[in-house]
Structure formats: structure tokens, C-alpha cells
Amino acid sequence: MGFPEIRPRRLRTTPAMRRLVAETRLAPSDLILPMFVREGASEVVPIASMPGVVQHTMETLRKASVEAVEAGVGGLMIYGIPTSKDATGSGGIDPDGILNRAIREVVSEVGHDTVVMADLCLDEFTSHGHCGVLAADGSVDNDATLALYAEMALAQASAGVHVVAPSGMMDGQVGFVRSALDAAGRTDVSLLAYSAKYASAFFGPFREAVESSLTGDRKAYQQDPANGREAIREVLLDVEEGADMVMVKPALGYLDVIARVSDVVDVPVAAYNVSGEHAMIEAAAANGWIDRERAIHEALTSIKRAGADIVLTYWATELAQTLR
Template sequence: MTNLPHRPRRLRATPATRRLVRETHTVASQLVLPMFVAEGIDEPRPISSMPGVVQHTRESAKKAYREAAELGLGGVMLFGVPEHKDATGSGALRPDGILNLAIADARAEVGDDLLVMSDLCLDEFTDHGHCGVLDGQGRVDNDATLAVYAQMGLAQAQAGAHWVGPSGMMDGQVGVVRSALDAAGHDDVAIIAYTAKYASAFYGPFREAVDSSLQGDRRTYQQDPANAREAMRELELDLVEGADVVMVKPALGYLDLVAKVRERTDVPVAAYNVSGEYAMVEAAAAQGWIDRDRAIEETVTSIRRAGADIVLTYWAAELASRLR
């Protein structure tokens, strides 16, 4: 027999051995379930490009909140899908707007047993589909948008959000929301900052999920997929402005960024396993080309292994059920 003093395969020999030496573990409390709650529908509406995911009614969402809490998930991230939109996204500010109602419903159902997180962005509420208000030339006006984000943060906090997630990639968004929350006495509401959010093709199915009205693209404010150092600058700014948690979105094509962000900060790091990543696995599995369950587990494990403390994924409830 060949004299090999080092045989790494010894630690792969049996399931028990592999479990014992496994370096990366995922537990339900590290998973967050993104959810879409729609106005004006009587029953959950399937999202064709995201098999198994729906636009919830307020009632079906309540059941999902309870199930998420019972499964021990870390939280839910709520997105609103309004019936009516306008140029300024005014529905995002109204207490009776669908997102604020969903936040209030969630808090009423689960209290503090589950973190209720809310997307803080205007794209679902504007008739042009952009993440901010437009100027006279049709460009997204950064500073005018910040004023709306401050109001939106207050509306979500008043509705009961534990965490708010500024996701529009406006310069200064974390700072203006933090200042507004603190001035109104909501200093206990945390900010999960979309720190490195890229102008990605992998958001495609999400556009269906929120009935997006987008005209054009978001490349003037979301990051260029080719840039990594730029994300480190965004990270530094978000931390200075008061971010409690920082996030990379998407996840799979940006695992290097998840790792870089993890190395640069000691605050919790989140990563968003986005709609297109979900859809690719589901579509390939439906064709019998991959083992669906193993692919899901491998996908989420890769995000955790890269350094994410928190993973937002549409498989959160399913994975938590398996982990039980």
C-alpha cells in the first residue's frame, strides 16, 4: 500500500463523520422569508416565474406569519403590491397602504416572536417603476427621494416594523432614515441596509412578483456588476450612517462580495438569494436536470459559507421544515 500519512478522505468516510466535522451549518433562525402581500385580490395569486411563491392576500399572509414563527425563522421581509400607483409612490406613506397594513397584520399575529422586516423603497408604488421620485428630465432625484424615504421609514415604524430595509441605493439613504426614526422616538427600530445592491438580470421574476411598472433600467443608481471596490465604499458609508445590518444582493453571483463584506465589518451580514436564483433551480429541477432538494441546500450553504449570517430566501420555510 502507498505510504500516505495524510488522507483527508478519512474525514469523509461515513455520514456521522461528515456531520461531526462539517464547517458550515444553517439553522432556521438564520433564514428570512421574503413575502409579497397584494391589495385587491381575494385569494393568493401564483407567480408564474417563481413556482411555489405567491402574492398573498392579507388573510393568507397572516397564516404564513404564524407558520414562519412556529418554524423558528429569523424573520419575514415584506413587500407590498398596491392596486394603484402614482408618480411619487404615495401609497407607501399612507397608514392604509398595503405594505403598512401588512406590517401591522404581522405584528398583530406574531408580536415579537418573529422579526418583521419591511422593504423601504418606492419601486412597487410608482407608476414608472423606479426606486425614487423623478426630476423634470425623468431622472431619479436622489435628494428628493431621501425626503420620501424618511417619511416611509416613519410609516413603517409606526405600523410596527422591527427592521426597515432601505433598498433603493440612494446616496445617504441609511443616514436620513436613521435620523428620522431617532427624532420620532423609534430608536429601537433597526436598519438592514441594502449595502451592495447590483443592477442584476437575476431580478427578473421579482418584477412579476411586484407587478413592476419599470420603464428603462436602474443602472444609474444600482451598482455595476463589474465593481467590487465600489461596494466597500458603500459599506463604509452605510456603517458611518448607522446601519445595524448590511446586505449583499444578489447572493450567488456575488459570493466574493459577501466574503469581502464579512471580512470588513463586525456587524451582521445578510445576503439575498434573489428571485432569478430561485427560478433557475426550480426550472432545472422541473426538467429533471438537477436534484432539487440537494441544490437548494447547496445554494443556501454556499451563501452561509461565504460569510452571510442571515440569508433571505424564498425557500426559508421549506428549509426550516427540513431542519426540524
């Protein structure tokens, strides 16, 4: 008398029971590992604001790629850090630039066993730190930038990349890059669009990781964190222009956007667990305020639960080893 007839707690009684009825599961193949390679480096350079993450040498990049593949990680996303920059970001297009050399090295090492991706943006290579070339008034020239993105995509394709990932949030970037690849006969190269990339404070540590030259901000081309419907418009435009996959970035502060995007598209949805999100968990764990391993697993599970099929995270290899 008076006791509930329905008892949901029965399905939480033991670890085995909880595992049996789990609605969301992380698998190593869901994860993409972002990797930084520094031109001219003779040893790894730790990134202070991102504990556990480094700027690689070419040799350690290869070794880390092998480790990730052996752990079952689904793919690798490569970022290059050049020794010199210019106003047009020409180092990102140069076949012998650090990013394209790194693509060739990683593809040679593990290209048959994983998906090799590369960031397609000029910000690491421009002296002003913006994602495109500048007009006379100092604003980013959208259409002039598209031509450079096309060149960059072709250079990455020639280096052997499997997936190009335009991240600059220029209008029309997906269609322009897709057309350029197809016209060159590179219909085999896939396109992961950074479709809903927000002008976020959580990108801060990444700027250290790539030694960004940016002064000011990118609010004129990245999305306003206040807007959700705008993300849907951006995503649908990218799919229409030929995106094979779409991305929401950051992830944890935008779980609602991930959910809305996954409801409206029929292509895989990626989400980027960004540098600031990584740094917050690592800092809290270092202070003994949270259980690090549980927090990592919970954070990434929440991203998957929200609707992401693919999660980019700096913990990819570590988590994949744990999951296996």
C-alpha cells in the same frame, strides 16, 4: 510504501462523520422569508416565474407568517403590491396603504415571536417603477427621494415594524432614515441596509412578483456587476451612517462580495438569494436536471460559507422545516 500518510478522506467516511466536522451549518434562525401581499386579493396569486411563491391575501399572509415562525424561520420581509400607483409612490407612505396594513397584521399575529421587516423603497408604488421620484430630465432625484424615504420609515415604524430595509441605493439613504427615526423617538427600530445591491438580470422574476411598472433600467443608481471594491465603499458608508445590518444582493453571483464585506464590517451581514436564482434551480429541477432539495441546501450553504450571517430566501420555511 508509497501510500499517503495524511488521509483527509477519513473525515468523510459516514454521514455522522461528515455532520460532526461540517464547517458551515444552516439553521432556521439564519433565514428570512420574503413575502408579497396584494391589495384587494381574495385568493392567492401564484407567481409563474417563481414556482412555490405567491402574492398573498391578507389572510394567507397571516397564515404563512405563522407557518414560518413555527418552522423556526428567523424573520419575515414584507413587500406590498398596491392596486394604484402615482409618480411619488404615495401608497408606500400612506398609513392605510397595503404595506403598512400588512405590517400591522403580521406584527399583531407573530410580532412577539419573530423579527418583522419591511422593504423601504418606492418602486412598488411608483407609476414609473423607479425607486425614487423623478427630476425634470427623467433621472431619479436622489435628495428629493430621501425625504420620502424618511416619511416611509416613520409610517412603517408607526405600523409596528421591527426593521426597516432601505433598498433604493440612494446616496445617504441610511443616514437620512436613521436621523428621521431617531428624531421621532424611534431609536428602537433597527435598520437593514441594502448596501451592495447590483443592477442584476437575476431580479427579473421579482418584477413579475411586484407587478413592476419599470421601463428601462436602474443602472444609474444600483451597482455595476463588474465592481467589487465599490461595494466595500458603499457598505462602509452605510455602517458609518448607522446601519445595524448590511446586505449584498444578489447572493450566488456575488459570493466574493459577501466574503469581502464580511471581512471588513463588525455588523451582521445579510445576503438575498434573489428571484432569478430561485427560478433557475426550480426550472432545472422541474426538468429533472438536478436534485432539487440538494441544490437548494447547497446553494444556501454556499451563501453562508461565503460569510453571510443571514440569508433571505423564498425557500426559508421549507428549508427550516427540513433542517428541524
